[in-house]
Amino acid sequence: MLGKEDIHILKGINLDIEQGEMVALLGPSGSGKSTFLNVLGGLVPPTSGEIKIRDYLISEMTENELCLFRREHLGFIFQSYNLISTMTAMENVALALTFAGVKKEIRRERAKEALEVVGLVDRMGHKPSELSGGQQQRVSIARALVNHPEIILADEPTGNLDSKTSADIMEMITRLNREENQTFVIVTHDPDTTKYCTKVIHMQDGLIERSVNQ
């Protein structure tokens, strides 16, 4: 998919995820779990097949429609945080609202709310380089939350964090999932992470090996 030759990374996945679920995609590296997440988020178009979120057919959308869709319905959390280094925590969180055309005062207010949720209001004037890894990941979670999306896609959210911070982050995600009824799809290779989830999908070689509800 990324090279010149088509390499089929995902080979036949049939999966339904319900609103409010917290799903872990677990598997060894190369199993296609990250690719699956990117396809879900419309970052990579599938060569065949359908992806439907609510009534939206993601697999048929144009690049621009996908941008607008992500703005309204999806939040992303990355392993490497992906914050803009020249902006403060507050600005990073508010940026998503900027593109949505939200007014400045409202933007600030909502960004502050989101930072409150992740417990970082006191650090909102700091740039990413002045924050610890855990704090940076919390800023990125706040950014994912600020639009109040129905679905949050997280790619190894705790991959760069120590176990103590990882646990904090996962607890926060669990809390959001419960309180806001937001759907989470979390890619991980860490079995510890999966214990916070309601459903664990084991992937292997581009296929779902098994799906476990817990």
Next chain:
Amino acid sequence: MNKQELLRLSWENLWRMKFRTILTIIGVVIGTSSIIVMVSIGNGAQKSITDELSGVGSVTTLQVYQDLSSMGMSAVSGGKQKDKVILNDDAIKDMKKIDGVVAVTPVVSLNGGEIELNRDQYGVSLMGIDYGVLKDMRYETTSGKKPGANDDNSVILGKEALTSFTLTGISAQPEASTINMEDLIGQNVNLIVKRTNAAGEEEIRSQKLKVAGILESTGGNEDYSIIADYQLVTELNEWQTGVKSNVKKNGYAEALATVEDSSVVNSVTSEIEAMKFTVFSMQQILDSMGSVFQMLQILLGGIGGVALLVACIGIVNTMTMSIYERTKEIGIMKVIGASISDIRNMFITESTMIGLIGGIVGIIISIALSLLINLIAGFFIGGEGSVTISYITPGLVIFALVFSALVGMLSGVRPAIKAANLSSLDAIRSE
């Protein structure tokens, strides 16, 4: 994303790379100011020459000739050569009837006259015109007054009539005039005209002339002549050549028609040309010079344009570099909801800002340079008042501003499209 946010975000992005942005802007500044200064020099040359030529009188005065080729002026001929039309008193009367014509006078000239003042001899030429219509002509005196219709022996001195070099009787050295012409007003001067008679002897005729005034500069031949009544000049001419003039048959060599204002110059010109005379006016020279100066401006502007082209490449370079540096950031923005047009507009806005800032600074610098050029030129050329070498018109300023912004915008289009089309996933993965 709304416009205000777009501007703010682009502005912040621009100043993140201060040094590089400033260097790029300097490129635009050099480009813009070289265009402005170059064109302003073209403008200045045009302005100073047109100002010089279009003195109040000269634009509204038409020179009428009956046969251009015999005047040795075929090179500047604007009209066609006609046969068998005579520029006599009847023709002058007809010209007076044309709409917009205020006065028509024949012109009779006499060359080779001399005036002796303070032991210096000045070679002078006389220009005889009809004193009956002098009051209606655009000849103004800077001091003294115009002679009336009957002041046959009064003359007006052209501004430069006595300042031309002349050979003194004793030494053979040319000398500049030391005469203050103002002092001559109201005085009589002696005009000496010489001829050689049939026996080969030199005869001298002396004619007393009363100086009535000094002529305001017209930029034409009048400045170097003494204006006198045409009947007097005709009489002197007849004496000098020994031939009785026959105006009825041969006509005058030249006539001057004064028109109401510059708007009727062209219509009067064509009517006189319809009478089969050749007309020569400052307007024609100005018209043809206009196109010469336009060429000059295009040429000079083109030289400046090359500098702006280089600046334009600089903007493309800066914006492209900026994309490589900000690839990850572009990816993040696309993932969190920036649309393709948001990204594209952001980059185009940045490059337009570079162009616009460069343009504004360029204009300021050009105005300063223009003042400096005129100051230095004034210092070297000297003379009274300010010298106009470089002249910046408001139109030029507006053009430069719009053009530099446009150049910035266009330079940003390709990089912007490139940025907008980056794959968000590839972009976000890049380091």
